[in-house]
Amino acid sequence: METNQAKSHEEHIEKANQATEEGSSRISEERFRLRYHLMPRTGWMNDPNGLVYFKGSYHAFYQYYPYEPSWGPMHWGHAKSEDLVNWTHLPVALAPSEPYDQGESGGYGCFSGSAVADGDSLVLLYTGHVSGKSPVEVQCLAVSSDEGITFRKSEANPVIPGPPEEGLLGFRDPKVWKHEDTWYMVIGSGKEGRGNVRLYASSDLREWRNRGIAADSDGSKGDMWECPDLFPLGGGEHHVLIVSPMNMGATKTMYLSGTFDYEAGRLTTAHAERLDYGFDFYAPQTLEDDQGRRILFGWMNMWGAKMPEQQDGWAGAMTIPRELSLQPDGSIRMVPVPELEKLREERYEVEAQVIEADTEVALPGTASDAAEIIAVFDASHSDAAEFGLRLRCSADGGEYTEVGYRAADRTVYVNRDHAGLGDGGISEVQLATQDGGLLKLHLFLDRSSLELFANDGEKTMTNRIYPQPDSLGASLFSRGGNAVLRSFEAYELKSIH
Template identity: 45%
Template structure:
């Protein structure tokens, strides 16, 4: 029988794997320029987002041994500005009987969160071991320097799901309210997605307080990566529901009754309507902002980057706010303006009906840029489209189309013609309000597009893999005359992740 390896031994092994393979990624195709990526291997959910002593910490689900999903570790990076990140040693590696079996691939330290308890940084995570009873438990690890973590001797602090709740029981999110700590865990009840609520006075001993929220039958059969937090004068619940056609990143706005231990939803939308957005997590920073980062990919899809032996990236950081209409808004953090380089401004452009107006040919623009564009639309029109073609080939056959459809009041991001390697999808987001102006704020990177509309009223994020030579931009109309009031484009510098 193989000798059991300690946590420190498993960490050393994982860090050596990173050292041995990260050099191969330097010139890999489609590596992003300003989005966070793991130094090598596989990345998925963001974990443990927190700021302490001026340092932002980003932990994430990580497989240092392969570009495929596998035994989950916690990768780690730090930043002073949410833009430039420094890779740190692997924070957590599977090593304990409730999370490690060398004969199984479906195991590891699954997703979770982080809190500061005085000067002690505490990570909460799910220990997962397929075939074990219980399959999923909740555990903690602590650190005094924010870099090196020790698993707690009391683990697992929650040894499996309560009676009547699914054994799909993972992704603890912890926060403090008053004198008590609270935790929500993603799970299911009777085949419907739900979150289990716990409370504690010391982060070690947890009391089950019941089901805080549950699917109405149309919101998925399991809720992953729950995040419950105050925003403005409301509470917000974000979940990643499984096996539903209604969306992948549900955001509910409502109220939290701590006495009864329940969240009461009042409205529901998607926090991001793009196909490549999952496992969003938020945290409150020292400025009082609620910052969100998500995995900019989606489970069960193929990743063309595997050809170069890497997989996965994070979205740009976004600041959340609550609109006067009671819905959540999401906008890029202003720190991203530090990446702006060469700037081009376009004055008003008037397009006739069914016109395509090229602004850039594919030789004149880099892959990574930020673009703002305000469209003025004809009044009293109930049909037609106006928008842009991005990453456009010289002949226009390859392109990503971002448009507003007057007939449906929808923003559309169409990757049907985005290249042979791209997932063919038509992403749609219906706007909350209809007016005669639509503003796009778009971030394009080597293999991604993130579209923010009308100050974050709707957001759509998707991965794309067009030919690297396809780099043109064109304005276009379909069935209407329209005008861009103004347009600005900035080339974006590399974030120089080290």
């Protein structure tokens, strides 16, 4: 027998799906639509939620508002893939429909969370957020019995009816995993200016016991930790915690690696660092697939940033999928998953050469708005002050995005001050060269995005750029001396849409 709660949710889902169909039919402008990234059919997308490998498919849920290309009462959009490259959009999974996730004003919805496979069922755990209520945030559960197509909210909701103590700044974004026979959940929070992660445990995903604080800030790492993700990486007790700290300056995502003691419920941190050094990378989440790989997606936008695509009826996108590995020093490397090679079409190669001081070398074979580029420079035999690439260049030279290396302080940077309609700014990070003095710049360019993986993913930068559609030029450059190019290859990438 269908309950009133189930009927209400079905009605809200039906409206959201209808808005998605109608909105997507109105989108005709392609200038910023990405060719091979996961993005919404219409409306607004932010945090990836519920990344999970389930019955032979990768599922990606995400924060979604189908009615406008701006943030609103949060729903969960849903897409799935068999290969991490080609994605099929499925019906909206969650819509705010109950007193614990629906309110009177815009500050409500089914906020971020996670997905787990529980036998033959796919289970979503999420934060019900209603501004003006007390408590504002509770943790909720929804279950699918048809292999992840439709979801029914639990009659036991909220399964965690509020924060464990008073005075917390936020209590949201549950990430759940199973260790041995117990389910564990981390929830983002903060208190007295110190971001922290709360740990819970359960035997059945419905009754949860508070295990205390698994990790917290020393006062210098933000006052609230959103979107926590704690997972094993590297074998043994080695674990990594990824968080999105609020009010930590330029650092919007960071990770802490070390060892996690399940009995004590505490992460002992050995290494902490910013996760991505670009402007447009937030709320990343990971999954483990059937090959044992730890794969990450991030939201490829940022709160407060200009989003010119909103004028065209949509906003937001996910990064390309990235495989994580833990290095001996506790640092993380992120590299594009090899499945992305399926996108490669025509190959273009440039021979090794010296780029003379204060010159540019045109790259006519990369005249595309969707390309993969791998350029290797020999920094040890270059005496240039700066060298690198210019991409998405206009014919008059006024519009371009520069990806370069500054020798004086060994810094890789992406300069988008002349990149088009979006925000400007220079993102940068210090980076030692590889053995032999080599610098490897691996780039994924896609209409309105640029993702850089430097030195095999030792550092990454993710940025949105918004050039004019006919700004398709590319070149190599050297300033203040000669630069040595060891190898250069590029591939035009096909569209998945």
